[in-house]
Amino acid sequence: MQSSSTNGPSRGVLDYFKWAFIVTAAGLALGAVLGWQMTQTLGGTLTIFFICAVLAVLEISLSFDNAIVNANKLKDMTPVWQRRFLTWGILIAVFGMRIVFPLLIVVIAAKIGPWEAMVLAAAEPARYAEIMHDAHLPIAAFGGTFLMMVGLSFFFDQSKDVHWVRWLEATMQRYATIRGIEVAIVLVTVLIFSRLLEPGESQIFFRSAIWGLLTFLLVEVLGGLLDSTQEMMEAGAKGGLGAFLYLEVLDASFSFDGVIGAFALTQNLFVIAIGLGIGAMYVRSMTIMLVEKGTLTAYRYLEHGAFYAIIALSVIMFLQSLIEIPEVITGLGGAGLIGLSLWSSIRWNRVNADMAAEG
Template structure:
């Protein structure tokens, strides 16, 4: 499948939805939708690499479900439902009221979301660090070539990698809580959300892994080819759902927490200021849907082409994107993170991983042989 065909569905959907928005809501809504949709498509390109790595480990029926409905539904659910859920839990309010406030009173909802943001950021940082630590400490003990040299190779061979993962995550929570406490005079309202958020993030990760292990009948490793057969076939779909949760949480944190862009509204994007709350929500939901569809198609393309096997360092790059994201989340509890950093760090890391994966030496040797052959022909 060529790049042109890969982009056909999301681009046609974008054009059609923009035309509908123009005719129903006006040019401001159409322009805002296009801007949001293009941003969603660009950010989906980063997320597709780790998604493809997970898809390659799933049994065939679950892989098809994951690559089609699973990714789209997971991203939509995490992006649209997690912010109101976080506000409802943090403020001890009715979830339905939080959803209504997100749609009809985006300004008030943004203020409430900012109040619970420290706990959310601490939760996401701890959870995402543990996902990254699976690669860093090679918890699956897979054979691989280190991308960053000897230090990475040594970390991949440590004894008890899961213990190291938990220890480093706990150290990150403790260090961040200490720095936040020192910065804010050890006020309980400043330290407690960081500690509780980090603890809940570690607990959620362990719960997700426990559910995944149960769905795999307690097998070790990531080979799922022999499961999901017969009466227990539904278990592999439970495993796939844990993957969707992990990646959906990563995408949510990337968009909603670090750069503060649109929960259920399109505030912050040029052209949305003249729209009502419901119109902004409709534009944002449609743009998120387009990004989710593109993510599913791009992930499927990488899986079909075995891109992660051919480009050996792409998986490493995707893992380090998660590591940097978790560090940025912890840092954002102390310092504001510029949006440009969030918008480009993933693309830079993935680009470096792609560049180092390409067979430059083989291409150079073939080019030299070709030049030598032509020179000999010319002399003859």
């Protein structure tokens, strides 16, 4: 599919982040107003302002790989479905995952209604944060399993012909002919971690992980059915409703870690929504830029770094069921892998350009 950038004049990098900058300004201003209403002091206002900014940076650092994987899927989607994901999809990501999702957890865990959960978040933030913390184990198991399946499915692919860590990726490609090998690896990993937990926690972890695995498989099956039907109806259009649903569930899995980790900085749901919402807008801007500029094609190992980061994140989410791991480690780890893959891509481009010049 041709990049949409060919349909109009080339855009500068800053042009892609225009709306992200606008949302940042509006969000930080709203955070300052909220801080003043909550504390009635300049110091309190600046504290809330700073927390909003830190949460935005946290979300961006955790979401580099999210943007790259989104772009990888979007480049094969029709322009219509690209626009739908980048408009409706981002609304679901910002409002659904950053506001509705934390409320839904409390609704289920505390067995209360949505309105009561909202009141609890506003009136008793400490109790709200406690419920969210208690829900971390099943969330980590569900999200970690889903993301591990996403990462392994990229490497266990018979048609994959570009390898970054050659010895490892060539081996995984060779064994991709074994049906269900990714599922087997994930299940063994889940069993190992569940054995390390207390009996009660082990059951919760295992059950949630199985739901994460089933969700991935169901989204894959449903996506194939929807897209095959759409191909017949729309003369082969690629990446329709099935791909849209896949990206939404993927974004949700990426968001689990950031939403839960945000409660380490503040117990106020509305401050969290502002900070993470700002970060989500940068993810959207990065996704658009990657698709339109063809960055994934220009830097051949960038996708590899993102999928290695996804697998690393899934393992970290599993480890969080056993030990505390600061969010900064999660963010820096993923960013480091992507940065290394970018450096390798630039180096490969330079070497091949020199060889072409000599030839």
